[in-house]
Amino acid sequence: MTPVTQPWRSIPELVRSAAERFGAAEAVVDGDLRLTFDELADRVRRTAGAFASTGVGPGDRVALWAPNSAEWIIAALGLLSAGGVLVPVNTRFLQEEAHDIVVRSGAKALLVQNGFLDRDFTGPPGVPVIDLKKDGFLASGRPLRYGPAEDDLADIVFTSGTTGRPKGVMTTHGQTLRLYAEWCDLAQLRQGDRYLIVNPFFHIFGYKAGLIASLIRGATVLPLAVFDVERVLELVERERVTVLPGPPTLYHSLLEAAGGRDLSSLRVAVTGSADIPVELVRRITTELPFRHLMTGYGLTEAGTVTASRPGDPYEAVATTVGRPCEGVEVRIADDQEVLVRGYSVMRGYLDDPGATAEAIDPDGWLRTGDLGELDEEGRLRIVGRKKDMFVVGGFNAYPAEIEGFLLEHPAVAQAAVIGVPDARMGQVGKAFVVRRGAITETELIAWARERMAGFKVPRHIEFRAGLPLTATGKVLKDRLR
Template sequence: MSPISGTASGTLPGTLPGVLRRAAREFGDRTALVEGDVTLTFSQLHALVQDTARGYLALGLQPGGRVAVWGPNKISWVIAALAATYAGGQLVPLNSRYTAHEASDLIERTAAQIVVVDDGFLGRTLSAELREVSALASVAAVLTFEQIASCAPAGAGAHADAHEMAEVEARADAVRPDDIADILFTSGTTGRSKGVETAHRQTIAAAEVWSAIGQVTAEDRYLVVSPFFHSYGYKVGLIVGLLRGCAIHPAATFEPGELLALIARERITVLPGAPAIFQGLLDHPDFTSTDTSSLRFANTGAASVPVALVERLQTDLSFEMVITAFGMTECCVATMCRPGDANELIATSCGRAVDGLEMRIVDHETGVVLVAGEEGEVQLRGPMVMRGYLDDPEATAEAIDPDGWLRTGDVGVVDADGYLRITDRLKDMYICGGFNVYPAEIEQILARHAGIADVAVIGVPDERLGEIGKAFVVRRPVADPDALLDQAAVIAYAREHLANFKAPRTVAFVDALPRNLAGKVLKNELRSSDD
């Protein structure tokens, strides 16, 4: 089949500092962020980012230096993140549910110069946890969200002299569209997470094309449930707010009752999320008594979406427009349905290529480009495709061919109208609650347990989360039968070393794992045995 593409997008500032300046200039006194009783205008946000960037420079942040931000969706996260790129640095968002071991590994690999954490989130003191597990050799300072938020909007920049602020603005001026803006980590099939490097122009392109299809305007009130450390919370959440001038309401955690109250109180209009998010709202006892009539645009995906759910989003949750989409960290926005598409098409497809992006289906063994209706690997090319993987040219070359085509590892079919349907995965990755989970990473962690001789992990269907992990474990023999490893011990060990969404929910103990002659685990047999 021929590559499928849309039209090119309009002209916008090429850098994130430029986007923030434009937002302050064009949307100045409009509401930019709302968190509880705290409200910031775009002008106030700009001033706070400038002041925080000045602080980064005072701490020695160099052009291209990395700032790691570890915490949930809050206004302080936004300020800390935008200040990183405004000061000419690169943003490294860390999963708020990571253990200190996971977070410190990424801090060390990126040689982050500044780390910003939310001490107190979920009862944890993240700064202390980090210091317990790592010397943080590259880090000049560990700041807290409380310190970032300590500058009242009216006082932002009050302690900076003209020379300091001129230095900040010069650093912002020096940023170029092809400079790396952010490094988002996604686990790899080898079990080692990969840092996806994205340039300023690419992050902006993703936000622009998504918000254009979603018809987002300055009148919208956008509830961002997807985590800011995820491309869907950051790029098509926060950055969309800056581009379109709409108010962003960050949600630190997913509490259906609290979010329903917020939707009614703030008259929320835009709410993207994984299917589990919407199902959680619909199933909550407060749903029937909550006014959700303000809702306008829902964007979902990351798992199969039942037609009945699409219909309930329109009828019960009152959304005027429901659109499914497909993307990945390496290409934040790839395909989307369009306004007016039929419910059946929305539920059974991922949409068609977004503006400016090309898509093709390829036989992954022969490299032959296939025609409509034939199943093969989904490949993408365009402005949203990543620059490459951090410090890993071999993995980058494997992922992106010399002509710029990204090999997604997903198997799909495109119909005659260009609509994509994902049918399988070349990789073993599964999706839990909207988050990609890579079994190889979990297997490496579990293999370190003294009581485990061999282990394999697969994703199994789950009504609420889409898929959850199931571990097949071969136990090491023990002299005392009472000391034999059980399911609770395996899950507890996983949760100690991994974020909750990665930890398997069930464990099956087997005498041996099925393997081929090359020693590779036959996961299809494990999936068959689980049916």
């Protein structure tokens, strides 16, 4: 495949280009709100002015802690158009988790949507909080046009490592535009497509492979704040959705609930955020109307790394995550760890040169922490995780972080968490706990739900008298499995 080139140096230039190319076509459909590409660009310019009026300028960071919506799109694109740097925050995070990211990112403001999931979203001391839906902020500015450079920082997307401490991944405008222009080809995204974005915008799957890709191609974005299979089916039927990416759990739900519904408009499926059973791939392509299924492998630190290609044989799509994207190299280290090098690799972790040096070697190879192998045709197969991470319905869960939370309970002496198979979610957490006081499984799970995002909360807890340890005191998790 020849390198994908694009005429835009920045995401704001892409927004303006989309208005010029697609004009009166629908850009965003969110409930009763329908915006054309022209109208979206106009609102983005006004929001850029609103940010500028509050003192947000080139290089300043703003955190966005809100669900998928038209307002999220306008706020994010408006911020970038003011030269700001976007810091998306996971809406499932509780206050302590979110405030840590807002503070460490140095965000000058925090945008929220109060009432989502019946919650009030607060900010840390000294950081102004703006409600996207209620404060009128997005429409309050004079139109502003600013053009960041290709190598300017566009966003800081926080992820977590095996230590459980979130790290801010820094990516530029040019990196995102080049990679997701190619993604459009690989996914066969077309002008006029209607793209139901179930994947959250705080994740690169929803933000970059969703919103940015749609602007590149001229697809209509239909943002969904909370996954509900009946709502998805209703939107597919009424809005004639053609593109519906998501984690494997999305397609499991569709297969269970699709009977009697008109899903004939569906054309493109994209998955790969978790292990994909071969049988699920078969069912997606035979029992649902999708005519193209793309599987792939990626991570926040490098975006989409590999992807299947149109025309790849069924067996390859079902058992591998495809070949590297253009300009991206993949090799397998002696210990089977997947290493990645290329233009899309992050500029580093925010304010953490030690972690950056640990992740990227002097030759530019990014250590992914995943274990894999390459077949004779260069397709990557992921065989395990060097990190202790497991994936719950498309969300990365890190045992070290969860264990840290559990150890805060006065009745917990030791805790070890692993991922165990789950028919619906792919994997869920199971905690092995040594008690120092009286506590039941139900009580500990309820306590955990008050302190961490729902996907991190262990679904099962097994109490033990002790945990198997190495000579240096590390838990032998293989024995627990």
